[in-house]
Amino acid sequence: MPEGDTVWLAAQRMQTALAGAVLRRGEFRIPQLATVDLTGATVREVLPRGKHLLVRLGDGRTLRTHFRMDGSWHIYRPGTKWHGGPAYDIRMILSTDEWECVGYRLHDIELVETSEEDRLVGHLGPDVLGPDWDLDEALRRLRASPDEQVGVAILDQRNLAGIGNLYKVETLFLCGVHPWARVADVGNLEAVVTRARTLMLANRHHPEQSTTGIARRGQDHWVAGRKGRPCRRCGTAILLGEQGPPTQERVTWWCPSCQAATSPIDPQARTGEPGRPPPVTLYR
Incomplete structure (x- = not known):
């Protein structure tokens, strides 16, 4: 990917x-x-x-x-x-x-x-792997739309450039953030952005994209591609949903236990079942 x-x-x-x-x-x-x-x-x-x-x-x-x-x-x-x-x-x-x-x-x-x-x-935000990476500017752009879903916001290349769907879902899992949480409700947005950048820096010198520290296929990701399988941390079944505006939806995996919602989100996104994408809110 x-x-x-x-x-x-x-x-x-x-x-x-x-x-x-x-x-x-x-x-x-x-x-x-x-x-x-x-x-x-x-x-x-x-x-x-x-x-x-x-x-x-x-x-x-x-x-x-x-x-x-x-x-x-x-x-x-x-x-x-x-x-x-x-x-x-x-x-x-x-x-x-x-x-x-x-x-x-x-x-x-x-x-x-x-x-x-x-x-x-010219429309792109700060490049996550660029020599001129600017964390403060990336956070400013993300916070400019506080009601946006964080899983949508960090994929928006106008906010910060380079993060794709794999690093989105893996970063949010590692930070314990629900993908449908509002940007304004993410307690430590800086930690989310920094974790995504750390993962990408660790993988940039080779084609394999491991987020677990294990390169072996099937053990290299925490939630990505693991619909219905037990969470590596708590054993809860990983959920799968679609997130994003019409024609731009991206599949999103998450653990409903490790990434339990701590603030109001779209209630239908919280009750998705493996194999059946839940309805989600669109861009506001």
């Missing part, structure tokens, strides 16, 4: 492969940019911004891509067989003399002047 740490790692690897090199092949495989050829351009740097990956070129342009749920960049030595999926899933190819970077199922691909990057990522 691509989240901020996945994009961070991809950017580091592509920075190593491409930075300072001249593109021998710069091919788009999407209709809106099919006639654009980046061959001959020099890659200045590759960097992440939340869940967005930016490739800055020496000619003053920036390529932005987004992974969403299923995108990825794969890096190969020339002559190596590509294995990221069928050819029709390839959206971009950036090749140098030494490396071939192949983008599979990428989304939101745009090429703009570097001076106009804010048009693409």
Whole structure:
């Protein structure tokens, strides 16, 4: 599941492969940019911004891509067989003399002047894994909507950039916070944000995303993907619901005991059953 740490790692690897090199092949495989050829351009740097990956070129342009749920960049030595999926899933190819970077199922691909990057990522809040991370600003943005559900608020990239659904549910479990609690009712919002950042920092150097400290599949998460299974702390069955506005709902796992509501929330969210998403309130 691509989240901020996945994009961070991809950017580091592509920075190593491409930075300072001249593109021998710069091919788009999407209709809106099919006639654009980046061959001959020099890659200045590759960097992440939340869940967005930016490739800055020496000619003053920036390529932005987004992974969403299923995108990825794969890096190969020339002559190596590509294995990221069928050819029709390839959206971009950036090749140098030494490396071939192949983008599979990428989304939101745009090429703009570097001076106009804010048009693409200027709306984002502080980057959880960025060098300019600003905890106070992230908290200010979250608290600006005190009635929002905390599980929705920390996924809103306008508040803080990089946190995805996995780190949302795992962080809220570890902090004992009900996903449908209002932001205003979260006793220590700073601890929630800090815990999410700690988890992402711990996982950014490798593709595995463990929140338990155990990398083995099936033991790597506290609640994510564990509907109906016993909580690792108290044994209560993990619940599953959907949270978010229409067409943007995200599955949400939680332990009704370890994350018992301590303030009024949507009563239907509190009584969800494994396998049957409870009705929840939408954005206010």
